[in-house]
Amino acid sequence: MAVSSYHHGNLREALVVAAVEAARASGPDGVALRELARTVGVSHSAAYRHFSHRDELVAEVAARAMGELVAAMEKRLDLVEQAGAVDPVDPVLRARRRLIAIGEGYVAFALAEPGLFRSAFAASPLPGVPVGVPASVDDDGAGAAVADGGDRADPAADLDSDPYGLLTEALDELAEVGYLSAAARVGAEMTCWSAVHGFSLLHLEGPLGTGDAAARQEALDQVLVAIDRSYAASSGTAIEPDDDIFTRRGR
Amino acid sequence: MAVSSYHHGNLREALVVAAVEAARASGPDGVALRELARTVGVSHSAAYRHFSHRDELVAEVAARAMGELVAAMEKRLDLVEQAGAVDPVDPVLRARRRLIAIGEGYVAFALAEPGLFRSAFAASPLPGVPVGVPASVDDDGAGAAVADGGDRADPAADLDSDPYGLLTEALDELAEVGYLSAAARVGAEMTCWSAVHGFSLLHLEGPLGTGDAAARQEALDQVLVAIDRSYAASSGTAIEPDDDIFTRRGR
DNA sequence: TGTACATCAGTGAACGCGCGTTCACTGATGTAC
DNA sequence: TGTACATCAGTGAACGCGCGTTCACTGATGTAC
Numbered sequence: 001m002a003v004s005s006y007h008h009g010n011l012r013e014a015l016v017v018a019a020v021e022a023a024r025a026s027g028p029d030g031v032a033l034r035e036l037a038r039t040v041g042v043s044h045s046a047a048y049r050h051f052s053h054r055d056e057l058v059a060e061v062a063a064r065a066m067g068e069l070v071a072a073m074e075k076r077l078d079l080v081e082q083a084g085a086v087d088p089v090d091p092v093l094r095a096r097r098r099l100i101a102i103g104e105g106y107v108a109f110a111l112a113e114p115g116l117f118r119s120a121f122a123a124s125p126l127p128g129v130p131v132g133v134p135a136s137v138d139d140d141g142a143g144a145a146v147a148d149g150g151d152r153a154d155p156a157a158d159l160d161s162d163p164y165g166l167l168t169e170a171l172d173e174l175a176e177v178g179y180l181s182a183a184a185r186v187g188a189e190m191t192c193w194s195a196v197h198g199f200s201l202l203h204l205e206g207p208l209g210t211g212d213a214a215a216r217q218e219a220l221d222q223v224l225v226a227i228d229r230s231y232a233a234s235s236g237t238a239i240e241p242d243d244d245i246f247t248r249r250g251r
Numbered sequence: 252m253a254v255s256s257y258h259h260g261n262l263r264e265a266l267v268v269a270a271v272e273a274a275r276a277s278g279p280d281g282v283a284l285r286e287l288a289r290t291v292g293v294s295h296s297a298a299y300r301h302f303s304h305r306d307e308l309v310a311e312v313a314a315r316a317m318g319e320l321v322a323a324m325e326k327r328l329d330l331v332e333q334a335g336a337v338d339p340v341d342p343v344l345r346a347r348r349r350l351i352a353i354g355e356g357y358v359a360f361a362l363a364e365p366g367l368f369r370s371a372f373a374a375s376p377l378p379g380v381p382v383g384v385p386a387s388v389d390d391d392g393a394g395a396a397v398a399d400g401g402d403r404a405d406p407a408a409d410l411d412s413d414p415y416g417l418l419t420e421a422l423d424e425l426a427e428v429g430y431l432s433a434a435a436r437v438g439a440e441m442t443c444w445s446a447v448h449g450f451s452l453l454h455l456e457g458p459l460g461t462g463d464a465a466a467r468q469e470a471l472d473q474v475l476v477a478i479d480r481s482y483a484a485s486s487g488t489a490i491e492p493d494d495d496i497f498t499r500r501g502r
Numbered sequence: 503t504g505t506a507c508a509t510c511a512g513t514g515a516a517c518g519c520g521c522g523t524t525c526a527c528t529g530a531t532g533t534a535c
Numbered sequence: 536t537g538t539a540c541a542t543c544a545g546t547g548a549a550c551g552c553g554c555g556t557t558c559a560c561t562g563a564t565g566t567a568c
Contacts, residue, residue: 006529007544034521043546045524050544054522121457164458184480187473190453191446194474197457198449199441206372206448207415222438223445229435230481257562258511285554294513296557301511305555 012050014040019061020116027115028122031058058123065120066162068113073105073166080247092237095173096245100224102166103196104248107220110200117200167192174231184234191230195223221246263301265291270312271367278366279373282309309374316371317413319364324356324417331498343488346424347496351475353417354447355499358471361451368451418443425482435485442481446474472497 008014018036033054037044051057080097089097110117171188174180180188199220202208211219225245232239259265269287284305288295302308331348340348361368422439425431431439450471453459462470476496483490 006546007531011544032521033523044522045547046545048523184477187470188477190450190470191474191477194446194449194453195442196445196449197453198445198447198451200449201452202441202445202448219438219441223442226435226439226442226481227477229484230477233480233484257513258564262511283554284556295555296514297512299556 008040008042008046011040011042011046015047015050015057016060016064019057020064023061023065023119024113024115028058028061028119030115031061031119033057055123058119061119062122065113065116068116069106069109069120069163070161070166072109072112073102073163076101076105076108076247077166083247092177092179093243093245095170095177095179096228096231096243097247099170099174099192100228100245101247102163102170103192103224103227104220104246106163106196107200110196111203111216114204117204164189164193179235179237180231181234184231188231192227195227199223259291259293259297262291262293262297266298266301266308267311267315270308271315274312274316274370275364275366279309279312279370281366282312282370284308306374309370312370313373316364316367319367320357320360320371320414321412321417323360323363324353324414327352327356327359327498328417334498343428343430344494344496346421346428346430347479347482347494348498350421350425350443351479351496352498353414353421354443354475354478355471355497357414357447358451361447362454362467365455368455415440415444430486430488431482432485435482439482443478446478450474 015036018039019031022030022032022036022039031054033047034044036057037047047057051060077098080094080101083097084094167189171180171185171192175182175185203211203216228245229239266287269290270282273281273283273287273290282305284298285295287308288298298308302311328349331345331352334348335345418440422431422436422443426433426436454462454467479496480490
């Protein structure tokens with residue numbers, strides 16, 4: 001809380017905030033130390049008291065952008081819960097809706113905040129994405145999801161803090177209720193994440209950026225329905241044509 | 252074929268070739284007029300005799316990169332045909348294999364040539380992707396190598412020249428043989444393209460870049476199988492667990 | 503066949519831009535005694 | 536309570552980088568007569 005004009009008092013945070021705004025407007029490349037210093041009202045070399053390289057700042061921006069992405073996904077999950085409170089549905093439909101919801105949240109964020117979305121993947125050391133995936137529960141059907149208290153200290157806290165974690169939880173739930181077969185559960189993260197990530201980028205910077213919002217929404221619905229259908233088929237579950245797996249309306 | 256040292260003789264092409272190599276190595280941002288001029292052995296302002304802006308060169312690079320991408324996809328399609336010649340299969344399995352093949356070709360190219368892959372989508376005015384597309388032919392003549400005549404005179408020629416066209420053909424075939432229902436056919440391009448595009452980018456610049464080649468291949472297989480299963484389900488087609496939809500082995 | 507001339511395709515100097523990073527420095531803060 | 540001093544957090548000049556683009560120019564080419 002220093003009022004001095006020489007010591008800023010909270011320069012690091014001020015720089016990060018300014019950097020996030022720059023990234024929001026122009027993507028990760030828009031984060032320029034000199035310009036941020038100008039914005040914050042400080043000499044350009046002052047930043048080096050708080051970050052050893054520009055990349056360190058960009059990494060911080062990536063982390064915050066990822067946080068916003070997760071928040072957007074969780075917002076959609078909340079809508080599912082609210083809808084379920086008003087008009088209860090069976091666990092299977094609920095699980096399907098939850099998977100759809102996080103996909104929609106992901107894409108909605110990407111399209112609403114392209115700069116941040118791109119920043120989230122710029123040099124981001126996303127925590128806890130198990131690429132080798134040792135945790136491939138050749139599962140005993142039940143158990144896993146809620147308290148999967150394996151070797152990791154507090155996995156739940158971890159899981160909720162990044163998109164991969166949310167996705168894993170949603171897929172686990174889908175497997176538990178029997179909608180997604182154990183065989184199809186393996187690698188399902190990849191399918192879902194690829195689909196929504198690709199959809200987002202094809203619309204952001206790809207040749208598909210032209211469609212209007214309604215067309216885009218319809219296209220996304222089709223992608224998500226295709227995935228849902230694949231999972232139903234994996235377990236031989238019949239799906240009713242009038243199953244409402246979209247909780248939208250909340251926008 | 253000028254031997255003069257003053258007139259280059261074929262500067263435009265030389266610049267494009269150098270630009271493609273720069274993009275191959277460093278992506279679209281690696282295309283710098285001054286550096287290319289240096290490479291080609293010409294003053295940096297000479298480039299402006301052939302391109303009015305840097306972006307014009309980058310667009311040309313994008314087109315060539317897209318061409319290489321298509322070639323990679325077609326290479327995989329050829330493998331399917333070869334396998335089919337040796338060991339004939341029914342039309343349904345053939346159609347499924349063809350869809351898988353172009354997906355594999357797409358991803359293989361993206362991972363083998365990340366710089367070009369990114370360049371292909373940098374400011375590329377991909378021809379013939381019908382989103383809103385009033386077909387406003389704003390092109391200034393120059394390109395149009397094969398003389399792609401009227402407004403849609405020869406769609407087949409068009410279709411083969413870009414990824415979207417190959418995908419459309421493959422999906423049409425899949426619908427014709429009854430594997431993909433008419434309802435699911437709508438928007439199917441989006442699902443497939445999103446999946447392979449997202450998969451590629453998550454591995455290129457996303458948090459998944461670490462996995463080894465074998466793990467990556469397995470992950471891709473799972474994605475493609477999920478799509479195949481979705482389409483089977485759309486038409487109620489039963490799929491045999493030992494259907495071999497992967498034609499690989501050719502690498 | 504030879505010459506004048508228009509045109510094409512280069513040159514190189516210059517403008518203006520903004521960036522990341524380093525370095526010796528100085529003003530402010532807080533702590534030990 | 537007051538003072539010395541270490542430490543922290545700024546300053547501003549400087550280095551070095553490479554880029555895109557413009558402009559007046561000049562060397563080479565080809566064509567009309």
